[in-house]
Amino acid sequence: MKLVGYIRVSTSGQEDNTSLSEQRRRIQAYCDAFGHELFYVFEEVGSGKDAKGRPQFQTALEMVRTSADGIVALKLDRIARNTRDVLELVEDILQPNDKALVLLDIQVDTSTPTGRMILTVMAAVAQLERDVIKERTQEGRRVKASSGGFAFGSPAFGLHSIEGQLHANQLETQIVELIRKHHRSGKSFQQIAIWLNAQGYSPKRGGSWHRQTVQKVIERLYKAG
Numbered sequence: 001m002k003l004v005g006y007i008r009v010s011t012s013g014q015e016d017n018t019s020l021s022e023q024r025r026r027i028q029a030y031c032d033a034f035g036h037e038l039f040y041v042f043e044e045v046g047s048g049k050d051a052k053g054r055p056q057f058q059t060a061l062e063m064v065r066t067s068a069d070g071i072v073a074l075k076l077d078r079i080a081r082n083t084r085d086v087l088e089l090v091e092d093i094l095q096p097n098d099k100a101l102v103l104l105d106i107q108v109d110t111s112t113p114t115g116r117m118i119l120t121v122m123a124a125v126a127q128l129e130r131d132v133i134k135e136r137t138q139e140g141r142r143v144k145a146s147s148g149g150f151a152f153g154s155p156a157f158g159l160h161s162i163e164g165q166l167h168a169n170q171l172e173t174q175i176v177e178l179i180r181k182h183h184r185s186g187k188s189f190q191q192i193a194i195w196l197n198a199q200g201y202s203p204k205r206g207g208s209w210h211r212q213t214v215q216k217v218i219e220r221l222y223k224a225g
Contacts (some may be wrong), residue, residue, distance in 0.1 A: 002036070
């Protein structure tokens with residue numbers, strides 16, 4: 001395979017140590033041992049962990065798309081922040097273009113059956129991590145809700161959340177009262193929405209009032225009543 005190498009250190013203070021040269025040496029040794037051509041090595045110093053903030057990495061990916069068979073790096077964290085980010089790179093960019101990813105620290109080479117198996121295991125672990133985090137978040141919300149705290153979604157119009165507790169929003173409460181009065185006078189939801197917009201009042205998330213947003217406020221009032 002014709003591979004593009006990518007090496008990175010986190011800070012400029014590391015530029016003169018052995019880190020970059022050691023990464024380059026080990027990548028070259030790997031390519032020599034397995035008969036791969038190291039087409040080019042991109043070097044990055046002091047760039048952030050976010051791939052979008054690393055111009056050399058983006059250039060390396062572009063070269064992979066057009067001229068090389070894959071990208072090789074010494075460690076997973078040289079490529080991305082975590083397993084999930086690596087999997088997104090593989091699924092969104094490398095696999096659609098039939099390109100390989102080689103990570104020497106965990107012996108991943110997606111051009112081989114073993115490497116693909118390891119990547120599958122990584123994907124399963126990443127999914128398990130997402131599921132565990134989701135479950136913990138939901139359980140935390142349930143506990144919070146059971147103790148009287150506000151834990152789910154956005155507070156209804158007229159309310160806001162302070163440290164997990166719902167409190168009246170004074171300005172929104174005044175608007176709710178205006179909506180109540182106009183509805184009692186016989187105005188339709190649409191007419192109330194037009195009036196609110198003309199007066200410069202905004203819904204909770206900004207923008208304009210519509211028939212549906214006025215209806216939700218009225219329905220909540222009836223439910224509360």
